[in-house]
Amino acid sequence: MTSRDVVGPRDRDPGVAVLAVAVCGPQGEVVLRIQKPVEGAVGGRMTLEVMALMEGLDAALGLGIGSVTIVTDYRPLHNHMLGIWRPSGKKLADLINQVLSVRKKFEQCEISLVEPSQVSYVVKLARDSIDVQIAKSLAASARKEKRETCTICLEDTDITKIHAVEGCGHHFCFSCMKEHVKVKLLHGMLPACPQDGCTTKLTVEGSKIFLLP
Ligand SMILES: [Zn+2]
Ligand SMILES: [Zn+2]
Structure with missing residues (x-):
């Protein structure tokens, strides 16, 4: 495949965490978007970013995309993916190794560090999704109060x-x-x-x- 597809990972407030990833086509049009709440303990932004990236890469593979550019505004993710930084904890190291092995399944997979404004689309996705999550948890606690x-x-x-x-x-x-x-x-x-x-x-x-x- 010659098209260049863009995968941008994002995270949100760990209180109610949501991953949002957008897979975009060559002209920047959105091919697929993923909004996913993160359950249980969240290990901070880096973990979320890696999880989001994993979602995005899996989705891109599922779509039969062979060549991607990972777009992120998060320098630690960029640096870890390129091996400029070494993960300190075992958990993070495992996660990164997992992503790196998924990455190998692509014919071409670049990573580019961009300004936050360039990933505003996924930030909005995450924000919309988090509003839904917050509304849901409020509804759940309201139900609980009636018991x-x-x-x-x-x-x-x-x-x-x-x-x-x-x-x-x-x-x-x-x-x-x-x-x-x-x-x-x-x-x-x-x-x-x-x-x-x-x-x-x-x-x-x-x-x-x-x-x-
Ligand atoms: Zn009594
Ligand atoms: Zn009773």
Whole structure:
């Protein structure tokens, strides 16, 4: 293949990390873009850059591209890829060796260090994707807030199935309350709040709902 394709890796804030890579054609048109959230522990920018590069190179190989130019504004990546710098840790060394072996699969694979403004497209990709990720994690925590752990059975319970005892406000899941009320009544006792040390008696009215089948 004679076309020169461009792969640009980027990273974002490690709190919610997203890789964005764009594979561009000879005229700079975007052939493929990758936006990928990074799970778990992220080892800093260099690790992210290498991971992004790996994604980009794999994608380019998948597209049957034989000749690429890696475009990055990140000097450490550039220098490590060219062997100007030697990786200090084993983890990074392994990662770089991995990329270097993928790189060998191309007929031609150059790396060029550019100004940050020249990779603004992938920065925008990453930024858009990170907004989506942040929205997602906010939605996930909002869902979590609607659940509560019952202190008797320790089950994570939907808040609509949590019962608050009238008078003291202690709350337990409906099935634990039901069990508690049933056992007490079976022993001829007026059920009280199941909370340790709480003496709030359940009213007859308040107990009724637990006696329904
Ligand atoms: Zn429970
Ligand atoms: Zn109570």
